[in-house]
Amino acid sequence: MNAIASRRKFGVVAITSALLLAFTHAAGAAQWPEKPITIIVPSSAGGSLDTNVRRMLEEAGKILGQPFVVENRAGAGGALAMQALARAKPDGYTLSLGNTASLAITPTLIRKAGYDPMKDFEFVGRFTSQPNLLVVRADQPYKTVAELTKYAKANPGKLSMGSQGNGSSGHLSGELYKKLASVEFVHVPYRGGVQAVQDLIGGSLDFLFENLATIENHVATGKVRALAVTSQKRNARFPDVPTMHELGISGYEITAWSGVIAPAGTPKPVIDRLNAAMGAALQVPAVKSQIVERGGVIEGGSPGAFKSFAWEEQVKWRTLIRSIDGLIDDANR
Numbered sequence: 001m002n003a004i005a006s007r008r009k010f011g012v013v014a015i016t017s018a019l020l021l022a023f024t025h026a027a028g029a030a031q032w033p034e035k036p037i038t039i040i041v042p043s044s045a046g047g048s049l050d051t052n053v054r055r056m057l058e059e060a061g062k063i064l065g066q067p068f069v070v071e072n073r074a075g076a077g078g079a080l081a082m083q084a085l086a087r088a089k090p091d092g093y094t095l096s097l098g099n100t101a102s103l104a105i106t107p108t109l110i111r112k113a114g115y116d117p118m119k120d121f122e123f124v125g126r127f128t129s130q131p132n133l134l135v136v137r138a139d140q141p142y143k144t145v146a147e148l149t150k151y152a153k154a155n156p157g158k159l160s161m162g163s164q165g166n167g168s169s170g171h172l173s174g175e176l177y178k179k180l181a182s183v184e185f186v187h188v189p190y191r192g193g194v195q196a197v198q199d200l201i202g203g204s205l206d207f208l209f210e211n212l213a214t215i216e217n218h219v220a221t222g223k224v225r226a227l228a229v230t231s232q233k234r235n236a237r238f239p240d241v242p243t244m245h246e247l248g249i250s251g252y253e254i255t256a257w258s259g260v261i262a263p264a265g266t267p268k269p270v271i272d273r274l275n276a277a278m279g280a281a282l283q284v285p286a287v288k289s290q291i292v293e294r295g296g297v298i299e300g301g302s303p304g305a306f307k308s309f310a311w312e313e314q315v316k317w318r319t320l321i322r323s324i325d326g327l328i329d330d331a332n333r
């Protein structure tokens with residue numbers, strides 16, 4: 001066989017192989033899902049994010065005909081969960097819940113996060129968003145943000161603030177407060193918000209910025225006192241709690257958001273089915289009431305809209321993080 005014929009034969013084989021692979025890929029996507037779907041949640045079990053997404057996935061599983069299996073993988077500002085997703089096979093059977101920390105904050109805070117949100121993932125759809133509450137123990141003397149700020153300025157470094165972990169929205173909520181109010185305190189990171197809340201109530205911490213859904217029961221029972229909400233507008237769940245901006249912390253606004261993502265290369269038909277199932281699940285009355293009654297805002301929307309939003313959030317948080325002295329080292333700037 002001469003060289004030209006050999007090259008032609010190789011070309012035909014390569015094209016045939018590519019077409020066969022594409023056909024197999026498409027056929028697999030058409031039959032999806034044929035088994036349970038794993039979703040990695042970058043937070044501890046029992047937290048607000050975990051609780052809400054489990055309820056939504058219960059309904060989405062009914063729609064798709066297969067259950068979702070939740071795998072909690074907290075730590076490193078969501079990087080552990082994102083690294084696992086980036087390594088997963090893009091077949092629609094391994095997903096994750098990306099959030100403010102893992103998709104917009106951690107890639108700036110950690111120089112070698114091990115993943116690139118815009119390159120390593122497909123965006124399925126936004127889930128929910130909600131503000132944090134600035135809270136103190138009920139037996140502490142601080143009745144307002146002004147009183148907390150006054151004490152912090154008079155006693156720099158004596159107050160301790162807990163958070164859900166380095167790079168979490170609670171952490172950055174505190175860092176923005178430190179910057180805008182010109183106060184100093186000690187940051188104590190945890191692997192999730194549940195233990196931080198317990199330590200605040202137990203007296204090991206002085207204050208924290210916690211997800212509204214996680215902390216609201218403790219506010220209702222009087223164990224902690226809510227001083228402010230971090231969103232631009234007051235939250236319908238706590239209409240009497242003012243915003244940080246209202247209380248004189250000019251320019252203060254932070255909300256936590258989340259959404260479902262998949263490994264890069266996951267077939268578009270799978271992404272579209274996931275998006276449709278998720279959107280339908282978010283409209284189930286029992287799902288809506290659980291989220292809204294706990295202070296959350298249901299988002300939803302298309303995969304493209306979610307990706308654009310995540311990119312805008314990356315830019316926003318990168319600008320904030322790099323403006324806070326000492327938050328990241330020079331090598332990561």
